[in-house]
Amino acid sequence: MYSMLLHRSQDSGPGGAEALQTPSPHPPHPHTPVSQRFPSSSSPPQALNPSRARLIDFTSQTAVTPANPPVPRPCAMTRERSKRLRTRPRIGPAFFKAHGHGNDYLVFEEGAGPELTEFLASRICDRNRGPGGDGIVVVEKVAEGAEPRLRMFNPDGGEFERSGNGLRIAGVHLRRLEMEGDDWFPVSVGGDRVRLRVAGPDAAGVWDASVEMGRVAFPDGPPFVSAGRVDARGRVVLSLPSPDGSEVVLEAVPVSVGNPHAVVFGDGWTRAEVERYGALIGTADAFPRGTNVQFAETPVRIPEAGARGELAIRIWERGVGPTLSSGTSACAAVAAAVRSGLMAPGPATVRMEGGDMEVELRRDWSVRLRGPVEEVCTGKLTPRFAPAPSAPARPRGR
Template identity: 40%
Template structure:
């Protein structure tokens, strides 16, 4: 019996499974063990299929630290690949998925000869209100607002919610060592009540940005779909790019975001399946013992 499916979008990998038939409770400790790259299957998170009364399918998205995410652009595209593998969706036939961050409309646009899928996700509407990311003080639209870090550094933030919270910092260049030092301080900053996903971004063309991502509950990530949406929306809003069809280049590759006039966002990019497998009896027992 197949327990799970594994796929990746630009190196950001997720496990997808059917929660009702797994026979195990996905406690935070269980999630951490399954996602562990040395002692478990290894992944950037888990996509647990659940029933939905509001959409065609439902999914719960778990970060590798055991916490739960509202939405994930790469995760949703991988979930589409899982549903295709299960025979539950077809290429070029739209369907809907309910997440904690809202219902999204999706479509697998095509499949290459080597099995790479091009998947489009309507990610919802970007908002720039401070309250939507849990930032204290009067509700406002943040616009390069200063934030002091524990180290004494000051970064200028642009907050975006696409159903989950993001903090975009525009830079002149991406100095990775500096980003690795500052990103976790921003992600866990006490000003963000629920924590926040962090993106450092550099505009390079009228329709292109380079970005580096630190995800809440996961850390440094090769690519992130919701982060690409946040970067594109913030860049359009601040006039950092002049086009609304935006390419966001990350270490794992590029994603494309259409920022519509009403600030609704359409994300598109590739997804690859990796394998389907089952958990051994020993692994199941270890997971059950975690309680």
């Protein structure tokens, strides 16, 4: 549920042919080794820019420097819900597949078929041996007229809290089945209740799907950040190994969007850096449940309150790896930028490798996500699609 804003120790950043392109008046930066951009030091790492590292007071709409904003309470997990999440759902054979800017999910209805074990989930998401996808959404059985309940699973089979694109794709699935209409409708996911609205499709077959993600929050400890890892400034300091054997020092400021994230601001992130440091940050012991990681370009200017902002990000997704887009990542990046004084609250366009999404962060820290959903296919798993893993062969006696 928590996002992290990670500050570079210096303002300058890498460039190179693989750098994520975003309009900027700055000249290209020469590529600097990561170990030099994030040097290990006995002194505390400094903020990206003291004049920018401020929080926005939504009451007065002026920049202030509080120690920490209020910490919203994480959603309460009912005993019944907690017990249900300890069991794996059974799924029917039919599925619907769609994507939001290249981030694709398969939606299954709960049924009398096989249990969605970690092995089966990984087989389904395997792009060579199964339908393939970045994740699975299961629509649970509920009483007639009750609001839909969703569960979400990564390609490694692990269940996670929520996905912005997964929610929007599930919303399209429900709309296609005429289970929901044009207006906003609620769904439950990961113990939370969110609202969806789906319009379309247009002449090209593209749906317009929005989701009210709820309020972001800024934790100072468990469950998504290890106890004692958040310092008096509300940050987590990370020391990571670089390819040349030296250490890279990063600062992290926790934020919540319903699942854990880590937003790293800089200039000209390369794909190689995303792959290496995304995995190191995403599995660091500071984040006991793992975390998604966003590598964001530092905004060139701070827009006025209410004006449209703009961010460009690369994404390393927990349980997946590098991905073309992510809805919660877009929300996390905007929330982190606003909290740091790099953006004002209001509407923002988040540019990702797969395409753009619209995020609106309000004064009460509630956030809305909007973007396209494109259908891919419908299909059915055959009864013999995923046999149980074979037992290891016994050694023969002599």
